[in-house]
Amino acid sequence: MFFRIARYYLRSEWRKLAAVLLAAALFAFLMVNDTRTMPMTYEAFAAQYGGELTMDRLARRVNIPREELGDSLEEAYPAICQQHFTRFLGQLADYVFVAPVLAGALAALLLCELFRKRQLSPLPAAGCSRGAVYLFLTGLYFGVFLLIWLIVVALSIGRYRIPLTAGQQACLRLIKPALLVALLFGAAVSFFFAFLLRRPIPAFLASAAALFLCQWLSGLIPVPVGFLKELLEWKPDTAAGPLILQGCVTAVTAAAAVAGGWLCFRRRELA
Amino acid sequence: MLTKEALGVEHLRKTYRGREVLRDVTFRLEPGEAAALLGPRGAGKTTLCRILAGMTFPEGGSVSLFGSAGEAELHKARGQVGFLVDVPFANKSMNVEKNLYLRAGLYGKPDKDDIRRLMKRLKISEADVGGKRISLLRKATQALYGLAGALVNGPGLLILDEPLTDLDTEDLEPVYALLRELREAGTAMLLSGESADRLRPICSRAFMLNEGVLTGPVPMEELPASCAENGVDFE
Numbered sequence: 001m002f003f004r005i006a007r008y009y010l011r012s013e014w015r016k017l018a019a020v021l022l023a024a025a026l027f028a029f030l031m032v033n034d035t036r037t038m039p040m041t042y043e044a045f046a047a048q049y050g051g052e053l054t055m056d057r058l059a060r061r062v063n064i065p066r067e068e069l070g071d072s073l074e075e076a077y078p079a080i081c082q083q084h085f086t087r088f089l090g091q092l093a094d095y096v097f098v099a100p101v102l103a104g105a106l107a108a109l110l111l112c113e114l115f116r117k118r119q120l121s122p123l124p125a126a127g128c129s130r131g132a133v134y135l136f137l138t139g140l141y142f143g144v145f146l147l148i149w150l151i152v153v154a155l156s157i158g159r160y161r162i163p164l165t166a167g168q169q170a171c172l173r174l175i176k177p178a179l180l181v182a183l184l185f186g187a188a189v190s191f192f193f194a195f196l197l198r199r200p201i202p203a204f205l206a207s208a209a210a211l212f213l214c215q216w217l218s219g220l221i222p223v224p225v226g227f228l229k230e231l232l233e234w235k236p237d238t239a240a241g242p243l244i245l246q247g248c249v250t251a252v253t254a255a256a257a258v259a260g261g262w263l264c265f266r267r268r269e270l271a
Numbered sequence: 272m273l274t275k276e277a278l279g280v281e282h283l284r285k286t287y288r289g290r291e292v293l294r295d296v297t298f299r300l301e302p303g304e305a306a307a308l309l310g311p312r313g314a315g316k317t318t319l320c321r322i323l324a325g326m327t328f329p330e331g332g333s334v335s336l337f338g339s340a341g342e343a344e345l346h347k348a349r350g351q352v353g354f355l356v357d358v359p360f361a362n363k364s365m366n367v368e369k370n371l372y373l374r375a376g377l378y379g380k381p382d383k384d385d386i387r388r389l390m391k392r393l394k395i396s397e398a399d400v401g402g403k404r405i406s407l408l409r410k411a412t413q414a415l416y417g418l419a420g421a422l423v424n425g426p427g428l429l430i431l432d433e434p435l436t437d438l439d440t441e442d443l444e445p446v447y448a449l450l451r452e453l454r455e456a457g458t459a460m461l462l463s464g465e466s467a468d469r470l471r472p473i474c475s476r477a478f479m480l481n482e483g484v485l486t487g488p489v490p491m492e493e494l495p496a497s498c499a500e501n502g503v504d505f506e
Contacts (some may be wrong), residue, residue, distance in 0.1 A: 121324075125325055126374075127350035129346045271357055
């Protein structure tokens with residue numbers, strides 16, 4: 001039955017699905033591109049900044065005070081790595097805030113399109129159970145968010161090769177689940193609004209507003225996403241606790257959204 | 272040997288916005304039987320067809336297809352039923368053949384040759400449809416497409432809501448021929464309409480639905496008197 005449902009959507013909505021996958025991939029690539037701001041290894045660094053470049057010019061080029069760079073490229077490299085990591089982590093943290101809002105709001109649009117009455121009506125008439133249809137579309141929906149996360153992890157975080165301290169490595173390890181948790185939270189909230197409102201534009205606006213409000217509140221109370229503050233101060237030990245709490249909040253939100261969506265969908269009129 | 276009834280409806284009730292549109296509707300269809308469902312506009316015919324197609328749910332009563340017991344068997348049995356309810360489902364970016372192929376794929380592995388044969392039987396001509404989108408075709412061709420969509424899975428039961436209303440006179444005979452053939456092969460049919468005129472060549476008996484109340488069945492030849500008694504226009 002899942003195969004029949006998948007075939008139906010792939011044949012009838014392949015343009016929309018392709019556009020969504022392309023948008024997700026593009027979104028993830030933009031995130032990746034923005035965080036790759038300098039060569040990773042010393043060899044590549046030396047190849048780019050070596051030659052006749054003086055230390056004064058290097059300091060101006062990388063925007064670090066001259067006195068922090070030392071007297072040679074070998075001495076300058078760790079300082080530049082330190083600065084790059086701080087910027088990299090900061091940019092990733094920004095994306096942890098921004099990505100769920102953007103991705104979540106757009107995903108609400110997608111979900112409303114996939115659950116249109118006219119699109120769905122042949123399926124139960126052909127014997128496809130509503131449960132199977134719901135599971136398929138829900139899996140597809142959350143799968144898109146997983147795809148964004150996988151691309152970012154593989155092409156950005158996974159390729160980070162400059163030398164890091166143990167604390168920095170621990171922070172980098174934590175940013176992976178942090179990004180996933182944030183994305184899934186965005187997915188869960190927009191899932192809820194898509195089923196509640198059923199119209200694409202209102203669901204898009206409501207999701208964006210709700211997620212923005214959540215992010216704003218997280219700055220005021222330590223519960224959601226507050227662990228990023230700990231990460232940015234390079235305290236991976238104290239960041240782990242809030243991350244776990246945020247993970248639990250996200251899991252409960254996602255479970256509630258999916259269960260609520262099913263309650264709305266199972267008896268919905270498709271005519 | 273007892274054969275299972277093709278369609279069993281028991282005490283069906285449905286309310287829309289506080290108005291009871293179906294009241295205690297009960298009837299059966301046997302394999303190979305073709306029945307008309309007649310009634311004026313707003314009588315509840317389309318609502319009944321939607322419930323039978325699983326697009327909407329009744330507040331009370333039950334539906335069984337081919338003797339199904341329970342939801343799981345009912346879902347499975349829907350694979351043997353052909354529906355035409357409301358405006359036929361069509362993907363706007365696809366032509367007739369691709370849409371039929373899409374519909375057929377819901378029931379299993381579709382066969383392009385079977386679809387082309389069906390289109391030929393219903394006289395959906397290549398010249399008329401070509402690569403055009405369905406929304407650009409004449410109304411009668413869209414109606415033929417709707418019928419074809421109900422027939423792609425070789426159904427044992429047909430639920431057709433006003434299938435012949437928009438057809439031109441010259442389109443009717445191939446449709447009648449195909450429906451008669453299916454009926455003789457054992458397919459049960461429920462065809463709805465406001466008028467019995469076009470349904471008479473296919474159906475042997477009729478139910479009448481008026482303000483949610485179903486009466487009948489009545490043999491088609493006794494129809495004019497029954498319709499008058501039940502407030503339904505015969506033609």
